[in-house]
Amino acid sequence: MLQASEPQARTTTFGGRPIGHDERVLTPRPWTEAQSLWARELLDTVPAGPVLEVCAGAGHIGLLAVAGTGRHLVQVDADLHACVWASRNARVWGVDSDIRHGAMAEALMPDERFALVIADPPYLPSDGVSEFPEDPLTAIDGGSDGLDLARECLTVIGRHLVRGGAALLQLRDEAQGRELAVDAAACGLSIDESRQFDGGAVLLLRRTTEG
Template sequence: MLDVSEPPARSATFGGRGIGYDERVLTPRPWTEGQSLWARELLDEVPAGPVLEICSGAGHIGLLAVSGTDRTLVQVDADLHACVWASRNARSWGISSDIRHGTMSEAVMVDERFALILADPPYLPSDDVTRFPEDPLTAIDGGGDGLDLARQCLDVIERHLVRDGVALLQLRDVEQGRELESDAKQRGLTIAENRRFDGGAVLLLRRTTEGRADGRQAES
């Protein structure tokens, strides 16, 4: 007989609050609280406007980033189970988040612009994913060099970041960030900082004056 029972719910503490998830969703990594807190600091500097989180998983990074602010939040994930948990966690935290199930390129409307974009893609090379059998494959497999989804995140950032906005892109390590320098430059983005955390790394991305701004080619 087919087992259609739901896996047991799990809970983690993130930013001093509870985050729910189950075995079908990547376990929240404690170190990523640093990405949330960095984002929160940046929200005091960037223009008015909403926050976008792509590859949001259970939603914890984006929720902590906007908690206590008046910023609206949009969260996107290609995995339906992740979206379900992101929605539950948003309700638990009392935050109104627009949860969207779909690919990052399809779930964000062409004319939408964001003051801050959080990107938390899978970043392991495909050959390495078997080392982590407890993790959902779709949440960790970043393709041949581990950066396929990260490059897609750069595409979204290029199209949807406001001119003076910022993006924080999560990666495995600072070396991956160096590998993305040319990809970012091709999209009119610059890596303003490549910050190491105890568990990963996060890139701070800004637009360059020569790049694309608000979806249109910047004038010289």
């Protein structure tokens, strides 16, 4: 009987360091280094406290953001394979990261608060995922309008971001950000800035209510 072969481990350089992954995990996109570097800049301005990354995948964006800062990192992903790779990568990088497998809203304790939240949800509409057959479906399918998981990220950010903290939400483009303005406000958040990169967009969110 033929047996399925184990996925081959791959290495992608991200921020000058190796990130391990395989075909079951989304390959790190080079442009997302810009999100990591923006997050790192924000760490100089936000309160003391840990950093949260949801929809973390192989963990590269959060790892590059906090490496060398001494900040504790919590990384959450619903895919077990992604969590395994995120854990391995954290060890290689020497980053203190708490990897949690599960739905983002269920993986956090109600009283946990974070100075910075990084959110990297899938954002393609379901009817467009066939254009990317090499990518794991769970890492790119954002539901009918591409924003199902992004809305979940807003809910988590609204619940767990400290007053004076900041959050960075990755999207396909700035147009998606405009679509989320009402959802963000309903979660007690404002969109302070958006940046379009060659590959995606990132929103900067801050609290408008007490956290």
